[in-house]
Amino acid sequence: MAEQAAAAPDPAPEAEPEELAALEPPPAEPQAEPTSARPTDPDAPIGFTTPLAIGGPEVEGRSIAQLIDGSPLFPPIEGLPEELWKEQKCSACHNWTQEALCEQGKTYQSNEEALSKQHPLGGGLKRALKAWAAAGCN
Structure with missing residues (x-):
């Protein structure tokens, strides 16, 4: 038995504090808290x-004001050459104002066919404009 004890490996030597730190997982990144600037409730005004907070990934987290200053996801007119629309701001061709967009949102309230057509900035934009108009365009 004494031979077995002698043949057993020695316990691991004490590790230095910096060696232990290297073995620990890095601290978790802090998670951003939702703010009042980013609604998480789809029923939020x-x-x-x-x-x-509605409209799908192409619009969620961005405001209507930000979206109208963006670039289309696909050509606004079928067959339009890419150099005329890709990575171009929609404001290059449209003079959108809050008032004009409010009126457009009101048309989506009564015209389901127009609402069902895909929009180059994402289908969620039309639903957002409709909801914004229904809430009084504030």
């Missing part, structure tokens, strides 16, 4: 400059 929609404002022109309030980040959207």
Whole structure:
């Protein structure tokens, strides 16, 4: 038995503190808290400059004001050459104002066919404009 004890490996030597630190996982990144600037409730009121909580990934987290200053996801007119639309701001061709977009949102309230057509900035934009208009375009 004494031979077995002698043949057993010695316990691991004490590790230095810096060696232990290297073995520990890095601290977790702090998670960002939701703020009032980014609604997480899909029933939250929609404002022109309030980040959207509805509409899908292409619009959520961005406001109507930010979206109208963006670039289309696909050509606004079928067959339009890429150099005329890709990575171009929609404001290059449209002079959108809050008032004009409010009126457009009102048309989506009564015209389901127009609402069902895909929009180059994402289908969620039309739903957001409709909801914004229904809330009084504030």
